[in-house]
Amino acid sequence: MAARKQARTQATRADTARTQTVKVWDIWVRAFHWLLVAALVLAWYSGEYGFDELGAKTWHMRIGMVVLGLVIFRVLWGFVGSETARFSQFLRGPRAIMDYLRASRRGEPTPIGHNPIGGWAVVVLLLIAAAQPLTGLFATDDILASGYLADDVPQAIQGAIGGWHKPMFNVLLALAGLHVLAIVAYRFKGENLTRWMIVGRRPAPIHWRRPRFASPVRALACAAVAAVVAVGIPVIWG
Ligand code: HEM
Secondary structure (H helix, E strand, C coil): CHHHHHHHHHHHHHHHHCEEEEECCCHHHHHHHHHHHHHHHHHHHHHHHCCCCCCCCHHHHHHHHHHHHHHHHHHHHHHHCCHHHCHHHHCCCHHHHHHHHHHHHCCCCCCCCCCHHHHHHHHHHHHHHHHHHHHHCCCECCCCCECCCHHHCCHHHHHHHHCCHHHHHHHHHHHHHHHHHHHHHHHHCCCCHHHHHHHCEEEEECCCCCCCCCCHHHHHHHHHHHHHHHHHHHHHHC
16 A cells, blocks of 8 residues: 555656646736736836826826726636636635645645635735725825816715725735745745746646637737726726
């Protein structure tokens, strides 16, 4: 019995040692990720220092709508997109999390796509990234800068929702910091997740199945819906 188990472990190790290069992230997830990072940096800069002399924060609000559009795109893609982008593929229960932790302790490579812990982190990051522009819609400095919906709601709502806009950014920063720390930790395990998120490919054991990728037409449809919302809000309420 013990000999059979040992033989099986050795076979698994041998399989794991032989690697193939697998496409893991489609261009849409990668573009979404790096555009989101860039848009959040620009949103912070334009919020702190402004790009417009009059202090109306026009550019800050436009960039906020880009953040909102990106998150809407990613949420839609999480339902109809490529296998590794789908929430149903990476949102897993406690048993999958425990299995993953055990496999990780045995030194097995991370699964294709988000691991069961990273998957939940993705949802939290998306929620907080969405909360930034959504609270901003109701935020006001009572002088020059008002979110697109701030003047259409009672002051109590402005305060109750808009008041979260600035504190929420600190939450986002803390989470982004944790996110980057986790990625650095994987680097020590020999897994360069950042490179995979840039080039879209990663090494994986030879026997692992390659994920399926959705058609670009679907991605363009999701992008169109996101653009209609992101452009529609300032056009109608701006
Ligand atoms: C404001 C900062 C950031 C935010 C809000 C953020 C947000 C996210 C989100 C939402 C995902 C999921 C991607 C998806 O499935 O579509 C993700 C994944 C990822 N991010 Fe970031 N990110 C930030 C900064 C960074 C930075 C600076 C790096 C690189 C140093 C990085 C590297 C990665 C990698 C490698 C993944 C894939 C993780 C995995 O394999 O599960 N991120 N990030």
